[in-house]
Amino acid sequence: MSNPSYVYGVVAADTVLPAGLRGLGPSGKVSLVRQGKVAAVVGDVPTDRPLGTRDDLITHESVVDAVAGATTILPMRFPAVVEQEGVVEELLNPNEEFFLQVLADLEGRVQFTLKGRYEQETVLREVIEEDQEIRALQEQVSALPEDAAYYDRVKLGELVVAALEQRREVDATELYEQLETVAVAVAPHQPVQPEDVIDAALLVDRAEVEAFGQVVDRLGEAWSGRIRFRLLGPLAPYDFVSSETVETGT
């Protein structure tokens, strides 16, 4: 590839980029390439090394979310590289209608990602206190040295994990009910670890961001000591453009 461009995302053509953006290329420049009513947020590409360092990933996210703080951007999945001429010919021109439609759908909206994780000690105590089978097995196992009772320990862990998953189902349902009152759309993800309760992408109207923050705070207070929450955002609507693959050229 003779002359590659790095594409961070796609915005409306009348977008003004925020000051101070720094891209992952050697020049650090980030600029717009306009075509019709849409524009690509582009920069240069390092040519002396492959992409994919920690800094590359963080820079991509920083640029995209700095733009997302001010306006709607359709984020590209890392890494998106096309030839410079291709930005217009292959990316923007053939997909203008599609981009406009998705931009219109997401106009005035921003993503937050909320993650909730059980306070392990609190919830494990609940589990032990409420489940007789687990309690009995735990007493039996804890009386033995660590390398003895291997299968009992596996069984104990399995029962505990199952008990956590049961709790999660109940608690997550309640959390989602609250969040749905202030989010335009919710994209739930399957939690990764047994102690994870919720991992949700939430699309929020910019006008409702404050109300949304208050709901999240109320959840944090209501579940304090039992679930610890982390809120990421405002972010570009990563989870609400995911399924789209853009055709480039023919």
Place this chain on the structure above:
Amino acid sequence: MTVATQRPGGGGGQVERSGGGSSGLADVIELILDKGLVIDVFVRVSLVGIELLTIDARIVVASVDTFLRFAEATNRLDLYGKGKGGAGLPDLVQGITESGSKGKSSGVLEGAVEKVGEALGGRREEERDEAPRRRPRQRARQEEE
């Protein structure tokens, strides 16, 4: 960087917040590697060579190692007394994941190896269990002092 941390009343200290650009590497990877618009698959593969990372990071872990981890956490409860709240295993594990990825260019791949290790129920999980084990002991020591 845009960070929506201004909240009326300043209450709700329970929720940890980070705006775009200030998230940890693990959060960033989740956002930008398996989401977003995809263009021209061939360019991605030939230019980058980290396709490995698109392995789904969301495989649910339900391995023997996970069960042992929870069995141990459960056993630990009685050993170190009741009523201890505060930061525990999750935070430590997060810290380890983050610091394990600090090695610049190699960090990303290490992260991936760890994910794959988890997915396969490999031995990495046991290694990660070593550090959290230390915490209750530290706490016990502090109480003695």
